[in-house]
Amino acid sequence: MPRISPAAALLLPLLLLLLSLSPIARVGSHQESGEWSCESDSEVLIEAAFRPGAITLDGHGDDWKDVEGSEFSLLPALDPDEDKEYGGGKMTVKAAHDGSSVFFLLQVDGNYAYSKGENTKCPSVSLMFQIGESASYHNMGGCKVGPDACTNKTCKGHEVDIMHFSIGNAIPGRLYGGNPIDNREGNGGDRFGHLVDLYGWSPHCRYIDGTGPTGNDTSAQNNWNGAWWHSSFTVHSGFVEEDSPYASDGQKGTYYFEFSRPLRTMDRIQQDAQFTIGESSKMSVAFWYPVNGNPWHGSGHFSINCDWVPLDISLGGSSLTKTASPGSWDATTAFSLLLSVVSLCLSVFVMYRVFRPRSVQYKPMEVALG
Ligand SMILES: *[C@@H]1O[C@H](CO)[C@@H](O)[C@H](O)[C@H]1NC(C)=O
Numbered sequence: 001m002p003r004i005s006p007a008a009a010l011l012l013p014l015l016l017l018l019l020s021l022s023p024i025a026r027v028g029s030h031q032e033s034g035e036w037s038c039e040s041d042s043e044v045l046i047e048a049a050f051r052p053g054a055i056t057l058d059g060h061g062d063d064w065k066d067v068e069g070s071e072f073s074l075l076p077a078l079d080p081d082e083d084k085e086y087g088g089g090k091m092t093v094k095a096a097h098d099g100s101s102v103f104f105l106l107q108v109d110g111n112y113a114y115s116k117g118e119n120t121k122c123p124s125v126s127l128m129f130q131i132g133e134s135a136s137y138h139n140m141g142g143c144k145v146g147p148d149a150c151t152n153k154t155c156k157g158h159e160v161d162i163m164h165f166s167i168g169n170a171i172p173g174r175l176y177g178g179n180p181i182d183n184r185e186g187n188g189g190d191r192f193g194h195l196v197d198l199y200g201w202s203p204h205c206r207y208i209d210g211t212g213p214t215g216n217d218t219s220a221q222n223n224w225n226g227a228w229w230h231s232s233f234t235v236h237s238g239f240v241e242e243d244s245p246y247a248s249d250g251q252k253g254t255y256y257f258e259f260s261r262p263l264r265t266m267d268r269i270q271q272d273a274q275f276t277i278g279e280s281s282k283m284s285v286a287f288w289y290p291v292n293g294n295p296w297h298g299s300g301h302f303s304i305n306c307d308w309v310p311l312d313i314s315l316g317g318s319s320l321t322k323t324a325s326p327g328s329w330d331a332t333t334a335f336s337l338l339l340s341v342v343s344l345c346l347s348v349f350v351m352y353r354v355f356r357p358r359s360v361q362y363k364p365m366e367v368a369l370g
């Protein structure tokens, strides 16, 4: 527990009261007469704290229990109306980093739905990040150029980075995303589990990393990895494809989607977001679900907010002080006190040696050189 100053102790209950009065991540926005408006809560934030050696990328949520998450209402991305909120509940988004990679956990309640090979009859998730400084959340970068004219020149500055995971061919608990075969071809695809690395300038101009409207650049990679899980599963030793659908349809439970990516990638063509420790990025999370068993369609996704959500990649040091327990603080204080007493004694001793009367003649020490 971090120490709390008296002033903070007074402010804390007030803050908690204010927080309880305003629902978390309240979103007030409508798309009336084609005009987009979004009143995003300025308090929303996803914090990636420094947690080295804490997270295993297996789709399970247990190792995240000490990581604080942010809770979001899931509203339709294209019509964020509170009456149309996802019926399963809110989504918790957690993030962490270990100094070289960033990790995400998306946790959302949902009755089990899985139909092998049919992505649109399974839940699906996507992460989106700002790359170009002019890239808006709305319209995935917001490049105004038509679908036939969007290129890396006409849409310069509107680049967004997208990770999309469709689980219809992904075995729960198994790792998908960047793999040697697709990465050797130099693109962001994933032929095994469809956990793909994309970029875009607008909803009509989206491409797998390394491909584009003006030609392909085979220097790209799929830098993402991830896994999924549902709390109704009982097997922990490992599923294989023949176990599909892994659990019976409609079971109550929680879906987990877990991802990681290096903070920096070798992207040279503005198709990946780059994260910096101690700095903030902009992100969003989308969720598709086959509501009442009906297959979803591409634009029928829910979103955690109607604008970018800041993603803070915390400095390692600040997180360490936060987690230091009062006990170890006391040990540190005692040690530094001991150290200062020792150095005081040492300086008194040195003073005595320097100023004491010289009774013994100085004798040069003989050094044998040969
Ligand atoms: C670029 O790559 C995509 C996907 O591999 C392929 O379909 C397309 O034909 C390629 N385009 C060119 C110009 O080589």
Ligand SMILES: *[C@@H]1O[C@H](CO)[C@@H](O)[C@H](O)[C@H]1NC(C)=O
Pocket (backbone or CB within 6 Å): 152, 153, 212, 214, 215, 216, 217, 269
């Ligand atoms: C646009 O993409 C093409 C194909 O990858 C590449 O050759 C060209 O250098 C890019 N132009 C800019 C301005 O990034």
